[in-house]
Amino acid sequence: MSRLNSLILTAFGSAFLFGCGGGGSPSSTAGSGGGVIAAPAPTPAPTAAPAPAPTSAPAGSIIGTNMEEGYPQLNKIPTNFATAGLLSPSWGTGAIATPMPAGDNQGAFRFMCKPSHLAYDDPIVFPGQPGRSHLHMFFGNTLADGNSTYESLRTTGASTCNNALNRSSYWIPALANGRGQVIMPDGISIYYKRELSSDPMCKEGKGCIGLPRGLRFVFGRTMSGGERSHSWFTCDAPNVGGHHDTLVDAAKVCPIGAMVGAVVEAPRCWNGTELDSPDHRSHMAHTSYGADAKPHCPSTHPYLLPQLTIGVFWTVDETLDRSGDKSTSLQTWHFVSDRMEGMTPQVSGSTFHADWFGAWDDDVLNTWMTHCIEGHLSCTGGDIGNGKQLSYSPEFLASRPRLVPMPAKPKT
Secondary structure, eight states: OOHHHHHHHHHHOGGGOOOOOSOOOOOOOBOSSSOBOOOOOOOOOSOBOOOOOOOOOOTTOOOOEEOTTSSOEEOOOOOOSOOTTSEEEGGGTTOOOOBOOTTOOEEEEEEEEOEEEEESOOTTTSTTOTTOSOOEEEEEBTTOOTTOOHHHHHHSOOBSSSSTTBOOEEEEEOEEOSSSEEEOOSEEEEEEEEEOTTSGGGGSTTEEOOOOTTOEEEEEOOTTSOOOTTEEEEEOSTTOOSOBSSHHHHHHTOOTTSEEEEEEEOOOEEOSSOSSOTTSSTTEEOOEEOTTSSEEOOTTSOEEOOEEEEEEEEEOOTTSOOSOOOOTTSSSOEEGGGSOTTSOOOOTTTTOEEEEEOOBOHHHHHHHIIIIITTTBEEOTTBOSSSEEEOBOHHHHSOOOSEEEOOOOOOO
């Protein structure tokens, strides 16, 4: 078992583990917003995929919204590059993924990502305003920036999440070491899970659906350190387990050379009327437990979606203070959102959050929804549940540095 898989086991449990096999080393990708990033991670098993040659987004085109499924989503945008080689036999043999454990009435789909680029951009919070945001570390679509839209994501860019059949963009605040450098993660795990349509949860409200085209949201902790119940920190050191509230708490038990992880769960209930909302959060909601001791969506958010969980993992070095001191003036690791100019500094990790902007190839999305989620399978490593697996792109497999200089914030 790789060290990264060991940390994933600590953070999520055995159902989250990714298969590993032979393969190459990780990759370097330049993004449109600012620095080249990097991090070595576990070696994958499937064959490398050819890099797509995507075309440019049509200038000035407008993608409309439809109600074909009874809820709003953007119109389908076909994949615009040759897909030969982007799906290979699962684990080299075409084997079908194993079922989820008996009694667990969910299906699961998981894969790994590598970092793509750093940019002072946020196309959800500050759309069309490049350079307006705090520094983010992007993964997934390699051309995501402050001007990104569903159309631009679907029609441009490669991907550091397996390959460009998943042109979705994911981003988190950059992790700084207090010495003018950004620490790039060793690996990023993505986990989608949802109840089967036959489950009682899917008989409530408007029922269970997939991921609507054009949906996007921010999730995790707020800039003031609120909403902490669906995020935590962990460490892979021997005899160290559990969830820790802050990066400082996890660091105290995490020796140099071990890996520390930050994990955040997205809400999975959708209001069914908005693909985004003014605060970029309120169109989504978490389930809550009722008198029957079972989770339920609120009546205001009647659609149950696959839940997205993101785990990001970094190797601990001597620049991480491990004393347990929660002073915000220490020269140590912190997310850039923890120490924002003009805002009260927060304890390291208090503002950890993530953004998601979906841009899947529709056929691939429907395949893993049908076979992994509805098929009650435990799909790992980009296995889409039908004997096929997302191959690894050159962008995923290339090598990249672990530390990069903090890029200068552009003038806006």
